[in-house]
Amino acid sequence: MPRFFVDRPLAAGTTLPLPDDVVRHVHVLRLQSGDSVTLFDGAGGEYAAELVEIGKRAAVARIDRHNDREAEPPYRVTLAQGVAGGDKMDWLIEKAVELGVAGVVPLTAERGVVRLAGDRALRRQAHWQALVRAACEQCGRNRIPEVAPPRDLDAWLGQLAPAVDGELRLLLSPRAEVSFASLPQTPPAAPITLLIGPEAGFSPGEEKSIVNTGFSTLTLGPRVLRTETAGIAVLAALAARWGGW
Numbered sequence: 001m002p003r004f005f006v007d008r009p010l011a012a013g014t015t016l017p018l019p020d021d022v023v024r025h026v027h028v029l030r031l032q033s034g035d036s037v038t039l040f041d042g043a044g045g046e047y048a049a050e051l052v053e054i055g056k057r058a059a060v061a062r063i064d065r066h067n068d069r070e071a072e073p074p075y076r077v078t079l080a081q082g083v084a085g086g087d088k089m090d091w092l093i094e095k096a097v098e099l100g101v102a103g104v105v106p107l108t109a110e111r112g113v114v115r116l117a118g119d120r121a122l123r124r125q126a127h128w129q130a131l132v133r134a135a136c137e138q139c140g141r142n143r144i145p146e147v148a149p150p151r152d153l154d155a156w157l158g159q160l161a162p163a164v165d166g167e168l169r170l171l172l173s174p175r176a177e178v179s180f181a182s183l184p185q186t187p188p189a190a191p192i193t194l195l196i197g198p199e200a201g202f203s204p205g206e207e208k209s210i211v212n213t214g215f216s217t218l219t220l221g222p223r224v225l226r227t228e229t230a231g232i233a234v235l236a237a238l239a240a241r242w243g244g245w
Contacts, residue, residue, distance in 0.1 A: 002029055003038040003046070003137045005144065010041045012066050015052065018059045026051065026059050037061065040136075042144040045069060071140045073100040073244030075187035079231050080105040082198030083114040083150060088228040093128050097135035097145055099235040100244050104128070106150040111200035116150040125149050153206055157213045166190035169215040172197075172230050173207060176219030180237060183218075187242035196231050 004022045018026065031037070033054050039061065040046040045068040053060040079101045083089055093104055106128070108115060116124055128147040136144055163169060167190040170178070195215060202210065211217065218234075225233060239245050 001036055001038050002026075002031065003040065003140070005133045005137055006039050006041050008041060009043065010039055010047050010063055012047065012063055015060060015062045018061055020057075023057065023059045026054060039063065040142045042142070044142060046142050070142055072102075072143055073187075073239060073242070075192060075238070075242055075244065076102040077192045077194055077235065077238065078103040078105060079235070080107055080156070080193055080195040081231060082107050082109050082112055082153075082196060082202070082227060083116060084198060084227050085113045089114075089128070090131055092228045092231060093147070094131050094135045095232050096235060097132050097141070098139045099232065099239060100141075101145055101235060103146045103148065104132075105148045105156065107153045107156055108150060109153045109198050109206060110203045112198035113200075114198070121150045153202070154209065157209055160213055163214045164190050167214075168192040169195070169213070170218045170234075171195045171202075171207070171210050171215040172220065172225075172234065173202075173217040174219070174224055175207075176217040178216045178218050180218065180220055180234075183238075183241065185241070187244075192238075194231060194234055196227055199227050 004025060006019060006022065031051055031054065033051055035051050037049050037051060038046050039049050045066055047063045048065050048067060049061040049063045051059060052062045079096050081092065081104060083106045084092060089106070096104060125147055132145050132147055166188050168188055170193065172195070195210060220230070220233060
């Protein structure tokens with residue numbers, strides 16, 4: 001059944017005009033009046049609805065009932081990712097959402113090939129947030145992960161609060177001190193932050209600053225993974241280890 005995110009509070013027993021982006025999807029899918037759809041607003045659960053009116057530039061849905069179904073994993077991982085070039089970042093964010101990431105922090109670094117600031121950074125953030133919403137529609141999540149504004153690594157590290165008890169801060173590095181097998185067998189209740197460098201990795205000075213901020217370096221084995229592979233591999237492995245599937 002088609003699923004659409006609506007960026008406004010929803011309630012059973014109401015009728016509402018659908019946003020323009022949803023109307024475009026309705027037309028692309030060639031839906032008709034009387035067709036059933038699922039709507040969600042990011043506040044939890046989803047709503048069974050029926051299209052009651054479809055025009056050239058508008059559509060109206062009647063919301064019938066609320067379903068408290070959720071598809072979130074039993075842990076919260078924030079992916080702090082060095083911005084990758086080309087289409088890699090788009091692909092990475094989309095797949096991370098499908099694998100249950102709770103938030104994404106795009107970071108610029110010394111060796112990064114992408115520089116984002118000002119209006120360009122805001123446009124990329126908006127673009128990535130739209131990708132997140134579309135990925136949630138596709139994969140069945142009813143909670144929308146947030147894409148933070150792109151930040152410089154040092155500035156981001158400087159504003160991190162002290163780690164709380166049980167919090168995991170993990171930096172993927174070929175020069176690691178912690179193996180994946182040493183991670184807890186059960187999901188921690190505290191937040192988890194997974195930090196991955198850009199294509200050329202973090203510089204030694206950056207790694208030192210990261211470790212000084214409470215991160216442990218994590219290895220995935222003898223092979224060096226590309227930046228767009230590493231985060232997806234870890235998120236999939238954590239889902240298998242901690243019951244996120």
